[in-house]
Amino acid sequence: MDQIKSIIDGFIDFEGQRLAETLTTAILVLAGTLAFIVGYVLSDLKYTVYIGLSGTVIAFLAVVPPWGIYKRNPLTYLPAGGVQVQMVDGDGDGGKEKDEGKKVK
């Protein structure tokens, strides 16, 4: 169940989001430009429509599914409980603090 949910959610990491954004812009702008030029040169609006639509399909396929390439920089979260913050006091009583942290959680 969790697996299905994660596929549908399709979360990706921050670098992946930047890449997805860039790809969307690049693919669609390229497809649009190519569509106009090919249609104009071949003098048929049909090519413009088809190239534009195929570019859009490619953009959807490339960007929408959470491909592995968008998950190469996963964020490593700190362990739960805020241990590090407590340690700054440096009184060497880490173990105890950690326990308190866990309780809070």
Next chain:
Amino acid sequence: MHSTLVRIQNVFGFFTTVAFFVAGLVALSSLLYPANVSVDVIKANGVKIVKGRAHQYYTSKVQEYAVLNFDLEADLSSLFNWNTKQVFAYVSATYPGSKYANNEAVIWDAILPSRSASKLILKNERAKYSINDITGKFAGRDNVTLSFHWNVQPHVGRLTWGVVGLTEGVKFPEVERAGKKAAAK
């Protein structure tokens, strides 16, 4: 762009933007093809006036109908470019009057769907539509002129109109068939 749904929305949203701009460019590109319609011949060959009753429920009055024959040679191929869906071509007759000074009526039209249909050569073509005047009579009008109009319907962009060719005036003759008395009156 963190989840599938947001990515779908973003890709589709940007697609509509790109589609809008491409369509705008296509519409603008029509300006690169100036219309250069040549009408070599446009001539009214003869006008026939017949008496008739309108096939319309609101009036049963007998009135005069003018049926024209005309020659037309026109080349509309310059109107066909990648953004042309079809061209509507029509011939209209213009004639003066005393009560109503300016009268214009379409007597023939055609839809030209492609470049291969863009050369019109009509010899003594009979008007598709007969004209009846608002007063019901054509007496005293002696200067019928024909003009050729075209209307480009593009795939994207605005409609454009143009008019070429005015023939020299032709006279409306007397009524040909039955009812000569009425016409003389």
